[in-house]
Amino acid sequence: MPSPTRMMLHNEGSTTVLLQSLVGSALSAEVLPDVTAGPQPASGHVAEVFGAVPHTALGIRHSRLRDSTGAVVSENLITFRHSDREHVIPGGDTPFGLHTRRLGLYERRRIFSAGVTTDRFGMLPAGSPGRAYEIAFSNRVTVLVHEVFNPRFVATGSPENAPGAAPNDGPAAAAPAAADAHHQPRWPDAAQAERVRRVLGHVDPLVSAADCRALRSRLATPAFLLQAGDCAETFRDNTPRSVVNRVGLLRDMADRITAASSARVVTVGRIAGQYAKPRSSAVERRGGHVLPSYLGDAVNAVEFTAAGRTPDPRNLLRAHRESSKTLSFMAGSGVFTSHEALLLDYERPQTRRCPDDGNRYGLSAHLLWIGERTRSLTGPHIEFATAVANPVAVKLGPGCTPEDMLALHGVLNPRNQPGRLTFVLRMGRAHAYERSRLLLAAAAGAGLADRFVSDPMHGNGVTSAKGVKTRTMRAIEEELRAFFEACRDTGTLPGGVHLEVSGDDVTECVDAEIDDAYLAERYRTSCDPRLNPAQALRIADLVGHLLAGTPAAEPALSLTA
Structure with a gap:
């Protein structure tokens, strides 16, 4: 140095x-x-x-x-x-x-x-x-x-970190990664990406600031959050029938939970914007071929070809158009929208200041969440989330410590306001009770007003004998039970559930035993396995049953000032 x-x-x-x-x-x-x-x-x-x-x-x-x-x-x-x-x-x-x-x-x-x-x-x-x-x-x-x-003024002395340094042209460059360390696409045409960002900065907002505030107000109550929908939406499947099926399933699930528990349910879909996914590997290998991983339709194509897997910033504009179509199909459904705020080239241009309250809102969805892979306290995704007034959520995996969680709370919800921040716990059934209880106890001890939700799916992925990704209902149900038990033992009101579901009769998740013949019948997901309607309603019934046995945090009385 x-x-x-x-x-x-x-x-x-x-x-x-x-x-x-x-x-x-x-x-x-x-x-x-x-x-x-x-x-x-x-x-x-x-x-x-x-x-x-x-x-x-x-x-x-x-x-x-x-x-x-x-x-x-x-x-x-x-x-x-x-x-x-x-x-x-x-x-x-x-x-x-x-x-x-x-x-x-x-x-x-x-x-x-x-x-x-x-x-x-x-x-x-x-x-x-x-x-x-x-x-x-x-x-x-x-x-x-x-x-x-700024390394421009205070140099590190490392040539590879110097401003304007040439890219590495060694062997690794033969199969370039599709995304950087923060899971942002490496657009091959920087000028075109800049043009797309400028266009997105002038498109009509997909949601209104008033509706974002309405959701935040509802999340400030003891109501139960049902957040569910596609793992990754696709442009191809964005049809009226598909949207109606998904929204109808969400409403049926909410009705089942309410019927069993008398709880008020806030329904939020993973819908109208869930077109991007972070991946554990930057590349995918098939036989002797290596290509960038599929990062969602907003970035590249699922087809395993060099042209298809090349990131194209114009897909961001298509994602906005398709999301607008979805919202037109959802009109009057009473379901709020959400997606992972992963692609900052998509989210930042759609952030606008509201003249009513002077706050800035991410107007691509009502609720935006930050994933487990991108929740670094000093990373650009948390920085983005601090700048918007939407309700926001953060996924927490088994490696999250109480200190990590409290630091995220301090940055994202410094005024400790109910309705602002949701923590989504995705622990895997083996760690669900132990890790959830540790975080919930720390939150209770610090008096956090944040909501805690169980995602019993993302920590329970398994692979079949033929290499097909799936999840078992047994593991999902066990993690849900563990979460509710941890809530009971720490005096925490269970805040909700976060699921990946399909409105179609897919065969992507199994009951208990992994069956490749069953999986092959109607395995349609472009990314992770989803619950079909029958499985999703079964989970809703379980949630309602578990919620019915949870003491109310306060009398069921709603007052207005």
Whole structure:
């Protein structure tokens, strides 16, 4: 690493002053909206700076330093006690370092870590130099600082990370990956992708901000969330009959749950936008052929050909048109829409500010969720979710710790508002009770207002003798029972269920024993196996039964102000 960079990462003086000297320009701060950190775990750097007890009175000042041309020079997070705000935190857009120097305070720095980032941090890419450290001021105020520098100004010294570096032309380039580390497509024509983004920035919104607020209000009540639909929608199957079948199944499932439990049900479909999927492998191998994986119709085609698997940004426009068609088929159904907010080239242009409340909404769906693979706290997907006022959800797998969950809550729901954030637990039946109970207990202890939902499907995939992906009803039912048991043992109201279902009589999930002959009858999914209507209604009956045995969290009385 170059010596100027080492000096920047390990210096004990004002970073802002050093940066101004390095960049050759005065720096100004772009201050993002205040974040209340919420309950912080008594671990990591927070514990080192503020003590090994849970903290509920911390704030975060997020700012970007820019040079005279407007280029981002660094991203900065200052974590502080609310009681210390007036002592050291600038009230305007003054850089933090310049502000504290003007106060005449002496300071002592303790550097915890320094190096390069593994994920995107704000507007700066992975591989940017950064550090975390404590500042103890002479007026007894202490803060925790995270700062990441633009590698354009503070180089890492690694040629492959240098701006404008040539791509690797070695053997691996013979079969290029279809997506990057954040599961974003690598569009072969950057100019065409930019044109598509501009078009999406002017298309009619698929949903309204008012309806997003209506869903968020309904999710703020003790009602039960039924979220279900296709694993991955396809353009080919987007027909009136298919949509009517799917919506009809969702309504039948909701009726079954209500009939068995008397619970009010909020019905949200995986529909009108679920055209993209993250994949565990960037490539697919068939025999001796290797091609990019199928990432959903919004990116490339399911057909195993070089042309079909080449990402095409024009598919994003087709996804918008098909979603609009689906909504016309759904008119008056009473079902809200949702999909995974995976493709940022699709989601960001459709984010608009609402003149009614001044908030920004992702208007591609009522509810947007972040997947298990893309929920990095410093990644671009969580950054996107923090910027929209929709109800949002995050998938959590068995590797999620209470600290991870509390940190996500602190970023996505800093005001701890009911209806804003849903955690979808996808643990697999072997870990369902143990891992769910751990997270639910931590949430209860911290007083989180977030909703907790069970996804009993994604952790229970198996492969048949002939290599066909499937799921067993037995495993799905066992994980649901474990989730409800964990809720009961932690005093948590079960918040809902998240399922992949088809409105058609497919043969993709089996009862208990895996049967390749049965799977071959009507295996239609382009990605993961779905429940058919009979299986889906069976799960709805089980959910209703389990919900009926759950004590109500509060009297069934709804009041309006």
